[in-house]
Amino acid sequence: MYTEHRRGRTRRNALIAVAAIAVGGGGIIVVNVAANAANSTPSAAQTITCPAVEGSLPAIPSQAQAEVTSNLQLLQTQIAEANKRLASSAGQGGPNFVNNAILGPLKDKRVATLNRIATAIGRNAARPQGLDALAPCALTNAAQASASASATSGAGAANGARANGPVAADFVDIKSVTPNVVKPPNQGGASKGSFIARCGRNQNKHFNPDNFIVAPGVSNGAQHTHDYVGNLTTNGFSTNQTLAAGGTTCANNDKSAYFWPVLRNLSANDKPGADNNTGTILTASSVTIKFKGSTVSKVTAMPSTLKIITGDAKALTNGTGNAKASWSCTGFENKVQLTDKYPLCPSGSKVVRTLDFPSCWDGVNTDSANHRTHVVFPDGAGQCQVGFKAIPKLEYRLTYKVASGANFAVDSFPDQNHKPVTDHADFANFMPAKLMNKVVSCINTGRNCG
Numbered sequence: 100m101y102t103e104h105r106r107g108r109t110r111r112n113a114l115i116a117v118a119a120i121a122v123g124g125g126g127i128i129v130v131n132v133a134a135n136a137a138n139s140t141p142s143a144a145q146t147i148t149c150p151a152v153e154g155s156l157p158a159i160p161s162q163a164q165a166e167v168t169s170n171l172q173l174l175q176t177q178i179a180e181a182n183k184r185l186a187s188s189a190g191q192g193g194p195n196f197v198n199n200a201i202l203g204p205l206k207d208k209r210v211a212t213l214n215r216i217a218t219a220i221g222r223n224a225a226r227p228q229g230l231d232a233l234a235p236c237a238l239t240n241a242a243q244a245s246a247s248a249s250a251t252s253g254a255g256a257a258n259g260a261r262a263n264g265p266v267a268a269d270f271v272d273i274k275s276v277t278p279n280v281v282k283p284p285n286q287g288g289a290s291k292g293s294f295i296a297r298c299g300r301n302q303n304k305h306f307n308p309d310n311f312i313v314a315p316g317v318s319n320g321a322q323h324t325h326d327y328v329g330n331l332t333t334n335g336f337s338t339n340q341t342l343a344a345g346g347t348t349c350a351n352n353d354k355s356a357y358f359w360p361v362l363r364n365l366s367a368n369d370k371p372g373a374d375n376n377t378g379t380i381l382t383a384s385s386v387t388i389k390f391k392g393s394t395v396s397k398v399t400a401m402p403s404t405l406k407i408i409t410g411d412a413k414a415l416t417n418g419t420g421n422a423k424a425s426w427s428c429t430g431f432e433n434k435v436q437l438t439d440k441y442p443l444c445p446s447g448s449k450v451v452r453t454l455d456f457p458s459c460w461d462g463v464n465t466d467s468a469n470h471r472t473h474v475v476f477p478d479g480a481g482q483c484q485v486g487f488k489a490i491p492k493l494e495y496r497l498t499y500k501v502a503s504g505a506n507f508a509v510d511s512f513p514d515q516n517h518k519p520v521t522d523h524a525d526f527a528n529f530m531p532a533k534l535m536n537k538v539v540s541c542i543n544t545g546r547n548c549g
Contacts, residue, residue, distance in 0.1 A: 108394075117120075119215055145239065146390060148237060148506050149167060149178055149237075155227075156220070158268070159439075159441065160223035162222070165419050166215070168520075169218065176223050177208050178207060185201055185238075188295065197238055213233060255302070265441065265518065266362050269518060270504075271441075273431050273442040273444055276500075280435065286481065289395060290398050290543045292541045294390045294538040295548070296329075296389075296549060298348050298353070301328050301348075302327045302382065303348065305327040306326065308324050309334045309336075310325070310335065312408060312470055313408065315337075317335050318335050319374075320335050321400070323374060323436040324512075325375060327345055327356065328349070328386060329348060329349050330356040330357045335385065337455075355524070355528050356526065359525070360412075360522065362381045362450075363507065366379075376517075384449055384499055384500050386495070389415050389496070390491035390493055390542065392543070393481060393492070398489045398491050399460075401460070403527040403535075404462070405474070406526070408524070409456045409457065409523060414518070414520045414521045415514055424524070425438050426441055426442050426448045428442050429449045431444075432451055441505070450498065450500075450501050451499075452495070452499075453494065457475050458472065459475050470491050470509075475487065
């Protein structure tokens with residue numbers, strides 16, 4: 100653990116002013132500042148940088164994920180507040196002002212936050228040691244920091260630690276994960292059939308960074324690129340009327356909008372792209388859009404124009420309560436599903452994304468203020484809550500052939516660091532009524548159609 104020596108501050112600063120990879124205002128920064136940098140009065144040309152924490156953490160138990168995520172975000176808030184204080188006090192104080200008034204208090208806050216992270220992990224796994232060594236921060240010239248960030252961003256990508264993620268700790272060898280899949284058995288009255296909507300793999304490259312469900316009427320409302328299949332007109336300005344009039348990539352004149360964030364291949368040569376989404380977009384090897392039944396009852400038809408979302412695009416800051424997407428590898432899906440890690444698959448195996456949608460409808464509304472309360476997930480036994488009825492359960496299964504190594508990531512909002520836990524998907528039902536009735540019939544009579 101880091102020990103603070105009770106010596107002169109110049110001596111202490113010499114000890115902490117070492118080369119460290121640190122996350123500053125959105126970039127990976129190599130900090131190597133002069134030993135007396137913290138003993139100056141604040142200048143508008145300076146910034147505070149701190150050692151990166153996330154990449155130094157061990158695997159985070161699922162029980163600790165929300166608490167750790169919250170404290171990682173708090174560390175970034177603390178840095179931002181310290182830099183704001185640095186800027187507002189430019190020209191003030193004596194030679195020790197920055198250290199006494201800004202860096203010292205910041206270090207104390209970071210020590211407390213790092214201890215909370217270690218404690219959260221330690222409740223369900225081995226407590227990480229040595230995190231206090233990441234508490235001290237340093238002062239550096241902003242222009243030098245920017246140049247260093249640019250020079251090292253490519254190297255960071257090669258090592259799985261990009262400017263805004265993902266980091267090496269976001270990946271795990273699927274063969275090392277203990278099997279965790281438990282499937283509830285069908286009960287009497289279960290609807291065991293299925294229907295597959297055949298809509299392609301977005302070979303026509305229908306992309307945009309919009310989301311007409313969550314951010315209607317806004318261009319770039321998602322700040323990350325979506326893959327679209329189905330309705331050909333889907334964008335941020337889509338309405339029920341435009342979607343109903345649109346063409347489709349799906350069979351059976353299914354004009355529904357099916358979409359999800361793209362997966363990208365990352366390389367050391369990537370340059371920062373729009374909203375920090377970087378890399379080559381990967382076209383899925385396969386896309387299976389399946390409507391399934393309930394384990395306890397028959398299903399009823401979805402109403403036209405029904406909108407449903409699954410997962411949480413901001414799970415890094417919101418917590419994991421709505422994080423429903425999962426990751427696996429072909430050949431492992433029945434044994435291992437991951438929510439907070441990207442899988443490293445063995446040779447010949449493909450990465451699999453599974454996006455299950457909620458399937459209990461309130462029977463009235465086609466949308467709700469938070470886009471969640473009108474269609475919810477059944478309980479652990481498969482039952483819908485009182486007042487809700489089972490509708491066909493939608494599932495997207497996407498497979499990708501990726502190069503070996505920790506070199507892929509899902510698109511995300513800039514502050515979500517491309518974490519696997521932020522994966523999500525959207526759907527709007529514009530099936531003809533006759534087709535929806537066929538879906539329901541196939542599911543309720545135990546047939547596999549589509």
